[in-house]
Amino acid sequence: MPAEGLAAAVTLPGEDFSRVALTPAAVDLLRMLWDRHGPLMFHQSGGCCDGSSPMCYPAGDFITGDSDVLLGLFDLADGLQPRPLEFWMSREQFNYWSHTHLTVDVVPGRGSGFSVEAPEGKRFLIRSMLMDWPS
Numbered sequence: 001m002p003a004e005g006l007a008a009a010v011t012l013p014g015e016d017f018s019r020v021a022l023t024p025a026a027v028d029l030l031r032m033l034w035d036r037h038g039p040l041m042f043h044q045s046g047g048c049c050d051g052s053s054p055m056c057y058p059a060g061d062f063i064t065g066d067s068d069v070l071l072g073l074f075d076l077a078d079g080l081q082p083r084p085l086e087f088w089m090s091r092e093q094f095n096y097w098s099h100t101h102l103t104v105d106v107v108p109g110r111g112s113g114f115s116v117e118a119p120e121g122k123r124f125l126i127r128s129m130l131m132d133w134p135s
Contacts, residue, residue, distance in 0.1 A: 008072025
């Protein structure tokens with residue numbers, strides 16, 4: 001994995017650029033959490049407080065639907081077995097952040113008790129950067 005992190009595979013029709021990435025620290029924590037909880041997923045909603053933080057759940061524990069957008073797909077594999085991780089965002093939030101590249105990072109502290117990293121004394125955090133997307 002490059003030092004700058006892991007970019008998600010493109011999932012939005014008609015696009016050829018990644019909209020979301022993981023820092024190396026996020027990848028390390030996610031691999032540890034995968035070993036403990038099994039397959040994982042992210043969901044990024046709008047809201048305030050922890051509602052605006054990326055929430056990590058066991059895959060399938062958060063039900064997605066037409067009100068969500070699959071923003072990217074990661075492979076956390078560190079060997080031969082694939083470890084897919086989907087990154088979802090509420091469609092409403094995507095409308096606000098459509099010109100933003102997101103990077104999931106890890107910082108010390110406790111986030112929401114619903115996100116699987118909460119007991120680790122760490123929390124996931126979004127770092128964003130406005131982008132001039134290719135046309």
